[in-house]
Amino acid sequence: MPVDRLDDGTWVFAPYGSMLPIEDGARVVCHVCGAALAAISAQHARRHDLTLAGYRERFGLNRKQSLLAPALAETRRVEGKRRWAENDALRTGLAVGQGMARSGVLHELGTTAQPAGSRRRQGRAAASRSGASPALQAHRAAQSETARARWEERARELGFPTLDAYLTERRAHGGTAHRVRTELGCGGTTAVRLLAAHNGSASDPKNST
Ligand SMILES: [Zn+2]
Structure with missing residues (x-):
């Protein structure tokens, strides 16, 4: 059920200015339709005729606010770290490339x-x-x-x-x-x-x- 109301009178399913994680952070609630999602994806936002930037803007979220459920954000973070550690060749290549660009x-x-x-x-x-x-x-x-x-x-x-x-x-x-x-x-x-x-x-x- 709606939990907040925008200035234009629209009822929304998550509070203006923040994301609403549920199920222990496994999902977040879409402000527009109340769907419980692993993330507000670009595709989902499009169903409401919004870009991700538009979504953030409409619901008072700052640009750095993640639209992922905390659990998914954590999974991505761990995966990224693992890939970084495992892919030695890539890491070396990047480090060399960055160093060379800087110098x-x-x-x-x-x-x-x-x-x-x-x-x-x-x-x-x-x-x-x-x-x-x-x-x-x-x-x-x-x-x-x-x-x-x-x-x-x-x-x-x-x-x-x-x-x-x-x-x-x-x-x-x-x-x-x-x-x-x-x-x-x-x-x-x-x-x-x-x-x-x-x-x-x-x-x-x-x-x-
Ligand atoms: Zn929605």
């Missing part, structure tokens, strides 16, 4: 580890040699492949057979990094690098790989 090494790798004319693969190898963990290397390689595939697809959408063909065309007709960035949807630094790398590989074909 600016990632930026260095991104801009200078690929000497003019090197192909991307060589750039990656150079970055790997400078001490990233295997986990981080794998992560980086996967990301790089994914990004490359996306740019290839963009190039085809723009009517070019390949990304290289696209870059050749842009270079030949004064394509700017800004234009490449806009057309491929990549970052500005990447656009500069793609244009430069292609410039190099055009005059120095694949014989160095």
Whole structure:
């Protein structure tokens, strides 16, 4: 049954300004309909035409207020901790990545580890040699492949057979990094690098790989 009333007169099933845990914290009560749930999920909120942010706002919950039942929050916390402890490779990779980002090494790798004319693969190898963990290397390689595939697809959408063909065309007709960035949807630094790398590989074909 309703336990509180909003300023607009709407009766609600949990008090304004807080969550209402029941069953020893196993569930929380939805303010709108009174359902007992493990969490107010985005899907559940949507049934009431609310986003999670909208739900919090309407019922006076601050942004940090968890919408999970205490039991579920605890389960998630323990699971997260266990995964963190078990996945040594991931943890090492993250730690290295964070350390490198903080010290600016990632930026260095991104801009200078690929000497003019090197192909991307060589750039990656150079970055790997400078001490990233295997986990981080794998992560980086996967990301790089994914990004490359996306740019290839963009190039085809723009009517070019390949990304290289696209870059050749842009270079030949004064394509700017800004234009490449806009057309491929990549970052500005990447656009500069793609244009430069292609410039190099055009005059120095694949014989160095
Ligand atoms: Zn509900």
